[in-house]
Amino acid sequence: MTTWRIDTPAQTIALATYGGIPEVTYWGPRLPDTEDLLQLAAAARLDLTGGMIDQLPALSLCPESGRAFSGQPGLVVSDAHGTPLHPVFTFDxxxxxxxxxxxxxxxxxxxLTHVLTAQATGVILLQTLLDSDAPLRVQWLAAPVLPAPQQGHMLDVSGKWTREFHLNRTDWTPGVRLREARTGRSGHEHPPYLILTGDGCTNSAGFAQALHYAWSGGHRMVAEELPCGRRQVQFGHASGAETQLAKQFATAEVVAVTSTQGLNGIAATFQRDIRDR
Known part of the structure; x- marks a missing residue:
């Protein structure tokens, strides 16, 4: 097992690989520099318990249909003739x-290349790049997939010109919450934001995390609770946006923020990032 971490002053993303695509083992407030990442990864791994035949596939940066992942995959791709492909990736x-x-x-x-970059403004940027020896047709490519916390609610945004940025609070339930902008742009109707709030989070206190897909040409967001209880969030271009065969594909960057000072902490970090970067 190999581990890594990437930090800003306020948040940490820790990752590990057991030979496949790396997975996020922790995303939250900044960890001590002395944190044992091997123990953190071991604690995040689900046990093989009674009644289970196989180990659950990893909730990796790109969940793979080729590993029988039970939720929404991070890559849906076919060859030049339209035959679906289900690649099984090995970490290089x-x-x-x-x-x-x-x-x-x-x-x-x-x-597949997953790029994580920490900014001095406090955000972490995440992007997925795909390169192929042969032309492919990509139906869906997710930016690096992050696990959602096991508490709280989702807040996403809707509205129109007379009711901009209306917050919709949604409880986590088994299955998928899907938001998609298919108008060729991101407007008041479905801006590319998601806030994950902890229990008791308010404007000025409590735990919150936020994701922004930095792309205005139409996006898709998938927030899913799996049968095993794990939760994932995917962002990418609107499904079907890639209409041509190609050898190279890329998502936009997902901007990730963590706050222990409620929604105001999220807002302050995003505003600082827009102003200073």
């Missing part, structure tokens, strides 16, 4: 630099 290498991390996985002639 990590390229580590101060404040950035590139995690590279391969399956046959397909390479």
């Amino acid at each position: 290498r990590a390229e580590v630099a101060p404040g950035s991390l590139r995690l590279i996985s391969r399956a046959g002639g397909i390479t």
Whole structure:
């Protein structure tokens, strides 16, 4: 097992791989520099219990249909003739630099690169790149997938020009909550934001995390609770946005923020990022 971490002053994302695509083992408030990442990864792994035949597939940065992942996959792809592909990726290498991390996985002639970058403004940027030896048709490519907390609610945004930025509070339940902008732009109706609030979170106190898909050309958001209780959040371009065969694909960046000072902490970090970066 190999582990990594990427930090801002207010948040940490820790990752691990057991040989496949790396998975996020922790996303939350900043961890001590002395944190044992191996123990953290071991604590995040689900046990094989009575009544189970197989180990549950990892909730990785790109959940794989080829590993029989029971939820929404992070990649839906077919070859030039339209035959669906279900690649099973093996971790290849990590390229580590101060404040950035590139995690590279391969399956046959397909390479997935997950890029994580910490900004001085306090946000962490996440992006997925796909390269292929042969032309492919991509129906869905998710930016690096993050686990959602096991508490609280979802807040997403809707509205129109007379009621902008209306917050919709949704409880987590088994299954999928899908928001998609298919108008070719992101407007008042469905801006590309999601806030994950902890129990008791208010404007000025409590735990909250937020994701922004930095793309205005139409997006798709999937928030899913799996039968095992794990939760995932995916962002990407609107489904079907890629209409041509190609050898290279990329998502936009997901901007991730963590706050222990309620929704105001989220707002302050995003405003600082827009102003200073």
